[in-house]
Amino acid sequence: MDQNEQDKLRQEVDEVLHGQRQPEPPAGFQQNDYSNIHHVVGVVSGKGGVGKSLVCGILAVELARRGARVGILDADITGPSIPRMMGLADVRARGVDNLLVPVLTKGGIEVMSANLVLENETDPVLWRGPVVAGAIKQFWEDTAWGELDYLLVDMPPGTSDVALTVFQSLPVDGVVIVSSPQDLVQMVVGKAVNMANMMNVPVLGLVENMAYVECPHCGERIYPYGPSRLEETAKAFDVEALGQLPMDAAIATACDEGTFEGKLPEGLLPDAVDAVVRTAEFMDALRGQGE
Ligand SMILES: Nc1ncnc2c1ncn2[C@@H]1O[C@H](COP(=O)(O)OP(=O)(O)OP(=O)(O)O)[C@@H](O)[C@H]1O
DSSP states (O other), X not given: OOHHHHHHHHHHHHHHHTTSSOOOOOOOOOOOTTEEEEEEEEEEESSTTSSHHHHHHHHHHHHHHTTOOEEEEEXXXXXXXXXXXXXXXXXXXXXXXXXXXXXXXXXXXXXXXXXXXXXXXXXXXXXXXXXXXXXXXXXXXXXXXXXXXXXXXXXXXXXXXXXXXXXXXXOEEEEEEEEOHHHHHHTHHHHHHHHHXXXXXXXXXXXXXXXXXEOXXXXXXXXXXXXXXXXXXXXXXXXXXXXXXXXXXXXXXXXXXXXXXXXXXXXXXXXHHHHHHHHHHHHHHHHHHHO
16 A cells, blocks of 8 residues: 555545545445345344344244244344244255255245355354355345345344444344343343434334243242333333233243244234334335335
8 A cells, every 4th residue: 555545545534534435335235136135134232242133033923823924034143043943953054056044834934044055053153253254145146035024133142343333234124122121121122223223224112031030830020130220221222112021930941942932822023023014014015105
């Protein structure tokens, strides 16, 4: 790099740092001729292990039960849990020509995940950020999704550069934020809300997972972390409260055994599912106006 180029670069960095200019986003990923994805909805969390994949799975199953064509893009490349949960732990995705073909669950949900292309489910994914971003690009550009009403993206936890790649490169209509009761207190959820706001991605609302335990005898709800702060937190960040899920050993077992899709009780998180459908209808109306 010669002196002129160095000076130009330094000036650009300076302008970005001092807020006079926005960094250039990478060009959006392109859909291929074998995919027609109408709506993309992300499921995010401020940190790992709070049940983001679980909520992603619930939304997928419930939307499919309502008759929608649904896919899940598991963008949690280094910690993919969707295939096992959906009973696909021993299945591998096929390739046709230069395209990957998503794997179908028993209920007809299309899934693409790093675990479906690795030789063994237990192989660790030790890829650096740009390689992980490349995998997400492949799962979008080089995967034959066919016609889908909804593609749910199980996002990597937290606010990493991979999460930024998804926001910047996929046409995300909105995100559902998942949190645990402790996150609501520690404001971890604020990071996820702020990230979505900074990326101009609408927040559909907030789900609180593991909010309570239900007594198996009398059905009483016990709140091990104290009274729920879902409503209060949602209000503080000006987002919708989309419901709570109990801590339930049956859910954990169904995720581990891969029987989730069949065993999931009907009608979980109805407000979250409605929010996804409403957003899709709104986006359709907007796009219709633009035509
Ligand atoms: N409500 C719940 N009741 C019982 N177990 C749960 C519940 N929610 C999640 N789990 C269990 O906790 C573990 C983590 O859940 P999950 O994979 O959905 O979290 P995640 O936020 O997607 O994690 P990661 O950050 O690794 O992507 C899983 O084993 C799951 O079965």
